[in-house]
Amino acid sequence: MRFVLIIGTILIISIKAFGVGYSNPQVKRDGNYLVFYYDLDGNPNQEAVVGLQIRVKNRIYTTRNLHLEGDIGLTPPGPNKRIYWDVFKDFPNGLPKDAKWSLLVRPTHYTNPLGMKFVYIPGGCFEMGANPHDKWAQKDEKPPHKVCLSGFFIGQYEVTNRQYNMFDPKHDSGGGKLYDLSKPNQPVVNVSWDEIQKFIKWLYTKTGEVYRLPTEAEWEYAARGGLKRDTYWDDAKQACKYANVYDETAFEKLKRYKTSKVHFPCKDGYIGTAPVGSFLPNSFGLYDMIGNAAEWCYDTYYAEAYKYMKNAKDPVYLNPYISLAKVIRGGNWLTAYRYNRLSARSNYLPGLRDDFIGFRLVLEP
Structure with missing residues (x-):
């Protein structure tokens, strides 16, 4: 089976204004997994919410739709964070060439660009x-x-x-x-x-x-x-x-x-x-x-x-x-x-x- 790995577009959505964000992002292949490496920056006492979003043509896959493990969801700040994505469970023929992904980091109380508040x-x-x-x-x-x-x-x-x-x-x-x-x-x-x-x-x-x-x-x-x-x-x-x-x-x-x-x-x-x-x-x-x-x-x-x-x-x-x-x-x-x-x-x-x-x-x- 051919594994299609495209690491062309990584969009980082990081809310620095709220005191959370991340640095040193990398994406590597490990067998059937894609592994996302990052350091989560922020107040040691302030957890952030980390998510992953994949876009293939006009279809969007979000965290709950993907087979993910590791430092995803509610996550404390610190270095050497990892997210493991079992790609073949979501894309049996490999990740399409036109796929784009976004790593999202938000505070637990988040205000979107239009001023709508979320908890x-x-x-x-x-x-x-x-x-x-x-x-x-x-x-x-x-x-x-x-x-x-x-x-x-x-x-x-x-x-x-x-x-x-x-x-x-x-x-x-x-x-x-x-x-x-x-x-x-x-x-x-x-x-x-x-x-x-x-x-x-x-x-x-x-x-x-x-x-x-x-x-x-x-x-x-x-x-x-x-x-x-x-x-x-x-x-x-x-x-x-x-x-x-x-x-x-x-x-x-x-x-x-x-x-x-x-x-x-x-x-x-x-x-x-x-x-x-x-x-x-x-x-x-x-x-x-x-x-x-x-x-x-x-x-x-x-x-x-x-x-x-x-x-x-x-x-x-x-x-x-x-x-x-x-x-x-x-x-x-x-x-x-x-x-x-x-x-x-x-x-x-x-x-x-x-x-x-x-x-x-x-x-x-």
């Missing part, structure tokens, strides 16, 4: 699904099951109107006489799953970075932050400290529309969406994972999807033959108890929009 979530395992004792749990949130995930970057905030309008200046999140949804720091809403895919492609042209919607498992893992119960609060009266939900303020203004017969017994101060980051963050430092705008996920929605995810690694359910609908998570400003829970699931067709649906992104490490 690195270390990989791990958790029990996904409803707590058996949760009275609001629905059938599609069961059975609880163990899931393991690789580390990933996720948006610290929901994507805002200001950020989305850089892509589509004509987009209007809407509103009405009682509330405004279109202010710059509010989460963008009234945007479809299909439109988000175009936004993601535009982001790549602007940043050279690979973005996508979170999988349903990634979303719940990030939202829980190690929490086993289904809300950040023990008492519903405390909900308004953590989330913009259907509260007393919204109920009094909107009850004639019969949005819901129940509401949280507290006041969050907003009828519609709130500016992102207005409430307390979770243990990962993420804001608005419950409430504010509901959030699109990558997966196809299927009520019984959890039956196929038990003990899975980086699970994602994609089956257009079962359903065309996409998963929505996180509750929103217009609903009360049933949906504003960490395990609650909902769904929408990918071409539709609504006042309560927005999104946040995952950045491939």
